[in-house]
Amino acid sequence: MRIWLNGALLDDEATVSPLDHGLTTGDGVFETIKIENGRPFAVRRHLERLVRSAVGLGLPTPDVAAIEAGIEAVVEPGMPFGRLRITYTGGVSPLSSDRGTSGPTILVATQEIKRPSATSAIVTVPWIRNERSAVAGLKTTSYAENVRALAYAKERGGSEAIFANTIGNLAEGTGSNIFCVYDGELVTPTLESGALAGVTRGLVLEWFGGVERDVPLEQLFEAEEIFLTSTTRDIQGIHRVDDRELTAPGTITAQVAKIFADRSADEPNP
Numbered sequence: 001m002r003i004w005l006n007g008a009l010l011d012d013e014a015t016v017s018p019l020d021h022g023l024t025t026g027d028g029v030f031e032t033i034k035i036e037n038g039r040p041f042a043v044r045r046h047l048e049r050l051v052r053s054a055v056g057l058g059l060p061t062p063d064v065a066a067i068e069a070g071i072e073a074v075v076e077p078g079m080p081f082g083r084l085r086i087t088y089t090g091g092v093s094p095l096s097s098d099r100g101t102s103g104p105t106i107l108v109a110t111q112e113i114k115r116p117s118a119t120s121a122i123v124t125v126p127w128i129r130n131e132r133s134a135v136a137g138l139k140t141t142s143y144a145e146n147v148r149a150l151a152y153a154k155e156r157g158g159s160e161a162i163f164a165n166t167i168g169n170l171a172e173g174t175g176s177n178i179f180c181v182y183d184g185e186l187v188t189p190t191l192e193s194g195a196l197a198g199v200t201r202g203l204v205l206e207w208f209g210g211v212e213r214d215v216p217l218e219q220l221f222e223a224e225e226i227f228l229t230s231t232t233r234d235i236q237g238i239h240r241v242d243d244r245e246l247t248a249p250g251t252i253t254a255q256v257a258k259i260f261a262d263r264s265a266d267e268p269n270p
Contacts, residue, residue: 004070004108020105022089025097026142028105029053032175033071034231035082035110039268040075041231043068045199046086053138054088060104062088070108082112083232087141116233119248121240122173122226123158124217125149129171131194139196146174160228162241164217165194176230177201179210180223181252186210200229200260203270207263208256225250227257235260 003014022028031046047064054062067086075084087107093100127149130136146161153161153174160173172178172195179188179201188205189195190212204210220226226238226246235257237249249257264270 001109001111002074002076004073006106007066007070009073014107016089016105016107017092019092019095019100020089021091021093021099022087022105022141024093024095025090026140026144027057027059027093027099028087028089028141029057029059029139030088030141031086031139032231033084033086034234035075035079035084036264036268037081038075038077038079040071040084041264041268042199042203042270043071044269045202046231049139049197049199050086050088053140056138057135057140059088059090062104062106067106067108070106074108074110076110079110079112081115082110084108084110089141113232116236117159119237119239120159120228121157122160122162122178122228122238122242123153123156124220124242125152125161125163127163129163129165129194131165131167131171131192133194136194137191137196143174150174156242158240162220163194168217169193170215170217170220171195172198173228173230176228176233176236178220179204179227179229179256180215180220181225181250182219182223184224184252186252186256187215188212189215198229198231200231200234203264204229204235204256204260208259225253227253234264 034041089105092102149161165171177198237253239248
């Protein structure tokens, strides 16, 4: 692991203040970027979303040039596959919801990880995404509900948990977007459902096409194919949703995966 914290390259003993608002209240935003053969993927899009999330949360606009310097400092050319994490928090603050005045904390770290499996299982959870929340559509560090939901899914043999929203429409996973195929048509929930505007989701819609529309949760169990998208999954076919088995990867899923792999190899910063 390599860590860059507030302008300094450190080892894995790096620490932040116990009064950091990201720690005490979850007041922060983050991005995860895939590293493929020593190259971070889609950095521009991730940094644009980091800025949108920070501004949406009311944090100061991030210093993108400083973060880019942090990325350059921590990326190792020989890393075959890894995760780069940018964390941007409210910084040292009172032990309350009030923010301090010391300025934000900026942390960039990398870690080599295993490649995900080509297919997996998902589990629907009894909790909801609030599409009307103050943080809907923002990639914040307030991840407790995701941690709880993912543990619930793993206890039931899944690798991802799937949320509906307050009106019963399909929303997203804890760290992924979801696509379904109906009568040969590729469909993904709208962003108004409470889903995050995933970078991989956006690239699939640009490079392959698809329809954004509301999908009642019960229709998840009628889909001909299902796949997840995320930074480290890319395109991951789903072979089981709760107790329903599917063939994965399906024909359309395989087509999307091939187009995505080919285009991302040619365009590392689309």
